[in-house]
Amino acid sequence: MKFLGLGSREMMVASIFGVVGGVIASVTERVDAVVTGGNATPLGFVNTYTWLLVSAVLFGPTGAVITTEVQAFLGLVTAANPLSWLWPFVNFIFAVVVGSVSVLISRFNRHIAINAKLVLMSISCAILDIPLTYLVVVTILGLPFIFYLMALPVYIILQLVPSTIISYVILKAIFRSRILSTT
Numbered sequence: 001m002k003f004l005g006l007g008s009r010e011m012m013v014a015s016i017f018g019v020v021g022g023v024i025a026s027v028t029e030r031v032d033a034v035v036t037g038g039n040a041t042p043l044g045f046v047n048t049y050t051w052l053l054v055s056a057v058l059f060g061p062t063g064a065v066i067t068t069e070v071q072a073f074l075g076l077v078t079a080a081n082p083l084s085w086l087w088p089f090v091n092f093i094f095a096v097v098v099g100s101v102s103v104l105i106s107r108f109n110r111h112i113a114i115n116a117k118l119v120l121m122s123i124s125c126a127i128l129d130i131p132l133t134y135l136v137v138v139t140i141l142g143l144p145f146i147f148y149l150m151a152l153p154v155y156i157i158l159q160l161v162p163s164t165i166i167s168y169v170i171l172k173a174i175f176r177s178r179i180l181s182t183t
Contacts, residue, residue, distance in 0.1 A: 006062050013180065014055050014063035018070025021051035022078075025071060029080035041081055045155060046162045048087070052095055053121055053167035057114070058180065061099025068095045086140060090132055098124055114175075115168055122164040126156045 006014070028043035036042075048071060055067035068091035075084040101124045105117050133155050137148040174180060 006059055006066075010059050010063060011066060014059050014066035015070050017051050017055050017063075018067040019074065021047055021067065021071040022074030025075055026078050026080050029075065029084075033081045040151065040154075041083065042154065042158055044081065046158050046166070048091060049094070049122075049125055049159055049163040050166045050170070052091070052098060052125075053118060053163060054170050054174075056095070056099040056102040056121060057117065057167070057171055058174070059099075060103045061096050064095035064099035064102075065092060068092065083136070083140070086136065090136070093132065094125060094128055097128055114171055118164050118168055118171070119160075122160050122167075125163070126159045129155045129159060 024047045025044050028047050029041055032041040032043050048068065051067050051071065052064055056064040059066075069088060072084075072088040072091050075081070075087055078084075098121050101121050102117065105112060105120055129152065133152050134148050137143050137151050138145060141147075
């Protein structure tokens with residue numbers, strides 16, 4: 001039986017990715033809150049978008065939404081940082097867009113290398129960072145526009161470099177181990 005294109009096994013794995021991301025976030029986002037006073041979440045950002053990319057590659061938008069929403073729910077329950085209430089909404093937008101980009105890339109070029117696919121997906125995240133970083137920094141936190149201008153390059157670089165590299169390493173380990181193969 002499939003739900004929104006995913007079987008029960010895929011939904012379970014996407015949920016597990018969300019739990020793993022949520023457990024890691026319970027530490028990284030607390031470190032972020034201590035270091036930045038709750039005004040930035042660079043470690044939490046890298047963690048979330050690493051698992052988002054992994055899930056989107058493997059399961060498309062539905063899996064990415066499951067992963068990010070499970071992680072966001074755990075952040076809410078554990079009060080991982082002062083902005084935990086916001087992440088379910090922001091992560092949903094990223095998951096739908098990046099998961100859809102993954103599906104479109106696969107439809108247009110089935111033989112694309114995983115690293116090239118991840119870079120294209122990560123670029124779509126970086127493009128989304130432009131309005132969503134503004135939303136968080138200026139609209140939600142009420143910080144001056146200059147803070148947005150300072151934060152945006154940081155988040156774009158965090159998206160394009162560590163999240164993409166860590167996602168690549170995780171995906172290569174998953175593919176090599178054949179842990180998701182049906183046989």
